[in-house]
Amino acid sequence: MSSARNAILSRLRDAKPEAKAMETIIYQPWVSEDEKVITERFIAGLSASHAEVISTSHKALSKLIEEVAVGKQLEHIALGTSGEFHEHIIQATKSLKTVFFDNDIKDWKSSLFNNVDAGITHCRAGIADTGTLVLWPDVSEPRTLSLVPPCHIALIKRSTIVSNFAELMEMQAWQNNMPTNIVLVSGPSKTADIQQTLAYGAHGPSQLVVILIEDM
Amino acid sequence: MSQANNGVQIEDLAPEHFHDQAKAALADPQLRQNFRGAMDYLTDKRKIAFSDPTEEKRIRDLSAAIRQRSLSKLPDLLEQLETNCTNNGIQVHWAETTEQANSIIAGIAGQHNAKNIIKGKSMVSEEIELNHEMEKLGIECLESDMGEYIVQLDGDKPSHIIMPAIHKNKQEVSDTFEKHLDDFTPTVDVDELIKTGRTRLRKKFHDADIGLSGVNFAVAETGTLCLVENEGNGRMCTTVPNVHIAITGIEKVVEFLSDVPPLYSALTRSATGQAITTYFNMISSPRRAGELDGPEEVHLVLLDNGRTQAFADEEMRQTLQCIRCGACMNHCPVYTRIGGHAYGTTYPGPIGQIISPHMMGLDNTKDLVTASSLCGACGEVCPVNIPIPEMLQRLRQEAKNSPKNNRPAIKGQAAAASRIELLAMKGFAFAASHPSLYHLGSWSATKMRSLMPSKIGPWTQCRTAPKPAGKTLHQLIKARKQGQKS
8 A cells, every 4th residue: 555655654744753862871781791791691691580490511401401391291392403512402202202494484383382391492592681591593493393392492502601682792793684583582471460469371382491502 | 342441442542532541540540550569660670770860971972873863864874874774685675654564564475375474573563553563464473572472362462662561460461371372271370370461472483483572772873673671471472483573763773783783782781671682683684695684575564654754854853863661651740640451553662752743644643642741750851852742742732732943843743722812812812912911910910919819710620729829910010120129
């Protein structure tokens, strides 16, 4: 409806708005140079949002993932098809029932919705300020892998955690190359829509397990 | 059709009936208790989230500056947004009216032979009464936000823009589920209630043909749609169905991606006192080659519906800075006492009072603009510094008078004009500019003060009638000067 477009734009232009310049207002979100302080804040934020955060080393990663899966009685686990720790994930889940997300969702949507207990994904980065994971879904780790299964296990490297959201965006120059979808995740799905009472597991995962890989 | 606010039929709610609706709400103790509790809770949460006043001031100033800058370039930014979205593969549509918006959405649904739309939270879709319009075409629109779902089951409407079912307590939610859902065992356990909603809606996400959402920020620089939520239903709606339609008011554009983090922080802290929400979803395109999920088509509908009218005047334009956090409602003494339904508009509370006249005309909303104590709380908490009390005063003037100083007319301009009031004001202006007449008037008022009636209409319903003083100000000053001389 291009006539609507032109009518709207011409009404806006008729108002002759005067373009304002960028203002220099000093606003500094939370920031720290100290790695220990950054890690502590990241863990505290996520834990306060009801996520479980477990630290581990590269070496112990496979064993830990397996322990989490067995401990939480996760029987059917969905996996991506590549990623830095893909081999560790395969190793960890070899005694469990797994399915690779390597088909179009329409081919196995019902099974994803009804049979899968957990999805495992990598994280692109972490934000210490608010205790937030940054997911960057792609061909090898589709969007629904971290959304539909009731439990989401997220792997994050300590070295990827930054102080705040603005810093991360700027550092990685996101504006130059936005993917289909970026999701910031700060805890399991929740709602307070009924009488302001907090309840977890509204529509997304009810459990979020964050495995923090100490790589520094 | 259901009942709310003591017998006022939900479908009849309209700003023209504001006085009756407010009266009914005030007479409902359960409703008042639900709102009081919820507003106290949200007010406290916000206070904790902004514990450092210097930091609070900075983030509000910055957010206001970002919104003002973006609005100052709005026509250009809308074109830039359209270009970048189109390059990313998002199809952009423009709608001047609610009818046009509905027909665009119906057209997309028709192309896909869609029968089921699953919806994330979107106030703009309430504004265009999408559910109702699609139902006429045989298309089911199902709300998936927990609060919206509860409200929809009851044939009710949201009473708050962030917490749609805030007017109900858990017992009332249980009653709603019991009435409308098979095999539901009544319970006031909130976890159980949420689990019920989750289970029922999961199948709907799986089956829906189209997912529909609102937009919190649309980034012109990158053609990105940002969505703020806690539940994950927004992610479901925008990811699982094969088609995603996003609908937004034309004012939601921001210039740069870097404008987003401070606005997002200001929004979540003002709305629910959260440092951040569970999910922040940035959507820049439909599914790309090789990707295994996500919609094949993404549409963006840009709606005017009175926003260009608000834009036309530089002062009114500030209304469009709003980022829909609801803080003004949470802090409004009027909203807290009468709740959202009484306003009879999509957007209730202070922000609704200043945006609704542009959408519905002053003829329909002239009572709304008077429903404020002008205490200033709404302006004090607004994360983007909208001077709401000033805007209300301006709209009150516009409701009474014809446009001044070549200002553009507002729909329904001067709808509240009263001939008697106008004559009285003119008479007073004449007297006040003619000293002998004025002195005669004030002298006779002091002499005849005992004749003042004790009841003067609605004014004395809860006040004592004023009585002219025994001496006029002029007489008092004269006497004082003489006293000083002697």
